[in-house]
Amino acid sequence: MSQSPRSLADIRSLLSGLPYSDGPSVKAAQARNGQLTKPPGALGRLEDVAVWMAGWQRTDRPHADTPQVVIFAGNHGVTAQGISAFPPQVTAQMVANFLAGGAAINQLSRVFGARMDVHALELDQPTADFTQGAAMDEAGFLRAFASGWDAVDPGADLLVTGEMGIGNTTAAAAIAHALCGGTPGEWVGRGTGLDDAGLITKARVVGEAVARHADARGIEVLRSLGGRELAAMAGAILRARHLRIPVLLDGFICTAAAACLDAEAPGALDHCLAGHVSEEPGHACLLDRLGKVPLLSLGLRLGEGSGAALAIGVVQGAVACHSGMATFAEAGVSDG
Template sequence: MSNRPETLNDIRALLAAAPGPDGDAIAAAEARNGQLTKPPGALGRLEDLAIWMGGWQGTDKPHADAPQVLIFAGNHGVTAQGVSAFPAEVTAQMVLNFQAGGAAINQLSNLFGARMDVHALDLDRPTGDFTQGPAMDEAEFLMAFLAGWDAVDPGADVLVTGEMGIGNTTSAAAIAYSHYRGAAETWVGRGTGVDDAGVQNKTRVVEEAARLHAFPTGLEALRCLGGRELAAMAGAIARARTLRIPVILDGFICTAAAACLAAEHPGALDHCVAGHMSEEPGHAKLLQELGKEPLLRLGMRLGEGSGAALAIGVLKGAAACQSGMATFAEAGVSDG
């Protein structure tokens, strides 16, 4: 099912009917991997990544020649609760920086030959303060989700989604807490750099939001506690699944958005790998809940898709080895 969804139930049906990997391609990729000029398992996780990519791309020779990086920006009404060290105006200022090529994500996208697209989502109209009511009504949520859905290039062979939005670590923490509970403070980090009192304030906000929006489902959690940029990332990830495009998840905020898809359908993120583990304390817990082992651990906490974009290089390496190496027969090397 790849039809553009029009309702929340359409999205749920789409996730349930989404295609899986190509079993024949996986078998062929495994067979090819076993014939390459190296000891079995010598490339470690690169071998698993290459076979995983091949399964989604339908080939024994996977590729990462046309990566796409999508950056979505949104503003959050919950910033009225004093949860960020920066004002909401910074979101629009950073969008201009992305468009001018001056951010970290621009450099990493250029480095790995990725097409990068930036989508600012109604920055002059923040979402609702989710301690007072839902962040978005259904129409607003669908508009944001479909902005992500429509942004995916069907010709891409790897997708990265990133975000910019002052207040969105609070949104991610609220989503994670709503799905997995535990102590609220274990999901809350410093975000853009709040102090200890700021962390306590963010924890209060997360707890208040959980009381108001008790145990929402995956998409409802995204609607009630998310932001437009989180909904758009979820839309792009869901669209990539219908196109069988492998996805690299970025940090805490991206992973929280993705977790809402997994909460609706357990296999919804099978086409995704975790690009890195960020310094936001909730991210490690979230990856553990989703069963995702990060490719990189570099102490990054920037967002923007930067950690995932850096991991494009890992997938390029995996694909290059699987697709470009000679087999023992081709190289005239004895395999024992």
């Protein structure tokens, strides 16, 4: 399906008909890996990453030459409750910075040769305060989801989705709490720099929101507790699955959005690796719940897709070694 989904039923249908990694390509890549001029396992997890890429790209020589980074921006009505250290106007200001090439994500995308796209989603109309009602009605959610679906370049061979949205760590914490349980305090962090009083307020808001939407499941959790940028990231990740494009998940916000797809259809994130684990306290726990081991752990907490963009280099290194190295036979080296 190339056309973006027009209903929640369409999304659920897409989640029930997912393509999977190609087994013969995985076996062929594993066989090639065993013949390369190195001791078995000497490249550690890079070998696993290369074989994983091979399965999704249906080749024994995977590549990561045309990565795409897509940034989605949205504003959140819940910020009126004092859950962020920055005002909502910063979202639009940062979008301007992305477009001018001045943000960290611009530099990282450039370093790894990634196409970078920026989509601002109705910034003049924040989502509803989700302690009072659903963050988005069905039509609004579908518009945002479709924005993500349509943003994916079918020619990309690796995808990173990033975000900008003041207040969106609160949305991510609410989603994680709704999906995984526990207490609100286990999922909230300081975000952009909340003080102790702000952190208490944030935990209260998350608890109230999850209690209000206690009946929500799967993608309804995303509609009720998320934001437009989270819905768009989920749309892009699902489109990438149908295009067989591997995905690197970014931080807590991206992972929370993606987790709603997995909650709706377990295995929906098989085409995703965790690019990194952020300093936001709920991120490591959410990755553990999803069974995702991060490629990097560098204490990052910027968002923007920055941690996952940095991990593009790890994937590029993995596939370069796998696809470019000589076998023992080709190099005339004895393999023992």
